[in-house]
Amino acid sequence: MFCEIDFMTSLTIISDERYLQHDTGGGDHPEIPARLQAVYQALDNSAFSAKFSYAAPRIAEREWLLQAHTEDWLFRFEEAVLSGRTFIDHNDNQVGYDSYDIACLSAGAGLAGIDLLEADKANNVFCLVRPPGHHAEKSIPFGFCFLNNCVVAARYWQQKYKRKRVLVFDFDAHHGNGIQSAFEEEKEGFYLSIHEHPSFSYPGTGYADEHGLGDGKGTILNLPLPPGGDDNQVQRLFEEIIPSQLEEWQPDAIIIGAGFDAHVADDMSGLHYSTELYQDIGREIKSWGQRFTGGKILSILEGGYELSVLGDSVEAYVRGLLKP
Numbered sequence: 001m002f003c004e005i006d007f008m009t010s011l012t013i014i015s016d017e018r019y020l021q022h023d024t025g026g027g028d029h030p031e032i033p034a035r036l037q038a039v040y041q042a043l044d045n046s047a048f049s050a051k052f053s054y055a056a057p058r059i060a061e062r063e064w065l066l067q068a069h070t071e072d073w074l075f076r077f078e079e080a081v082l083s084g085r086t087f088i089d090h091n092d093n094q095v096g097y098d099s100y101d102i103a104c105l106s107a108g109a110g111l112a113g114i115d116l117l118e119a120d121k122a123n124n125v126f127c128l129v130r131p132p133g134h135h136a137e138k139s140i141p142f143g144f145c146f147l148n149n150c151v152v153a154a155r156y157w158q159q160k161y162k163r164k165r166v167l168v169f170d171f172d173a174h175h176g177n178g179i180q181s182a183f184e185e186e187k188e189g190f191y192l193s194i195h196e197h198p199s200f201s202y203p204g205t206g207y208a209d210e211h212g213l214g215d216g217k218g219t220i221l222n223l224p225l226p227p228g229g230d231d232n233q234v235q236r237l238f239e240e241i242i243p244s245q246l247e248e249w250q251p252d253a254i255i256i257g258a259g260f261d262a263h264v265a266d267d268m269s270g271l272h273y274s275t276e277l278y279q280d281i282g283r284e285i286k287s288w289g290q291r292f293t294g295g296k297i298l299s300i301l302e303g304g305y306e307l308s309v310l311g312d313s314v315e316a317y318v319r320g321l322l323k324p
């Protein structure tokens with residue numbers, strides 16, 4: 001029997017086998033293709049798998065990449081991989097011959113997702129991509145990130161669909177310096193991040209007193225947690241701090257920088273989140289969608305490196321997004 005998926009209660013997953021080909025050199029680099037494979041496997045085994053539909057990403061068009069990055073950086077990135085370099089600027093930023101094309105495909109997943117959301121062909125989109133993006137600055141790669149997937153998506157939503165008041169909520173263990181620097185001087189575009197305190201954690205930005213500059217004053221909300229920060233502390237932020245801030249911002253589009261490296265088992269941070277906290281995070285975000293954006297949410301994978309818990313953490317997040 002033909003059974004049509006109800007987009008209002010389903011999750012549209014955007015991913016592509018080519019993401020596995022971004023080569024970070026083997027060795028002990030943590031940002032590896034097996035991350036995505038762990039996520040695919042956990043979602044295949046999910047009790048919610050009947051609610052998933054799948055869509056393809058596209059290569060982000062240069063005009064949209066240029067809304068977040070400089071022409072110089074795009075040329076430098078492409079030239080570095082084509083000339084056989086194995087990293088750019090820092091050993092963290094490992095690349096292979098195909099990494100430029102794959103990074104453009106990673107940035108394009110959000111654009112494909114926004115088109116589906118705006119055409120009412122999806123309600124809840126999760127882009128399972130690599131390389132990740134939130135540390136990438138306008139003209140510099142940082143922390144495994146080359147193109148800032150969340151910022152490219154935000155610019156597309158703002159300019160193509162006139163949804164100016166885009167919120168990016170980033171729950172990766174690390175502060176998304178590249179998202180903050182894109183938004184911090186603008187009055188539209190909001191960045192909310194919960195992360196390990198910058199005194200103890202990469203990249204060293206994201207102090208609570210960084211609220212935005214000039215016209216952008218009040219558009220940045222950093223909520224750093226001390227090492228050992230756990231489920232209770234996150235839940236307290238959801239109850240006590242975040243709701244009034246969202247009411248003030250009144251976002252008309254929501255992008256989630258979904259990173260899973262704050263899990264207690266993931267040694268990329270000192271935070272101590274449980275797997276189940278990710279379900280609570282998903283449920284909370286779902287309620288924001290219902291309040292502000294007609295339920296529409298775009299999530300984009302950022303970090304998460306401990307393969308034994310990454311798949312289950314993503315699956316828990318998805319459960320939170322989908323549970324009635």
Ligand SMILES: [Zn+2]
Binds near residue numbers: 172173174261303
């Ligand atoms: Zn991270």
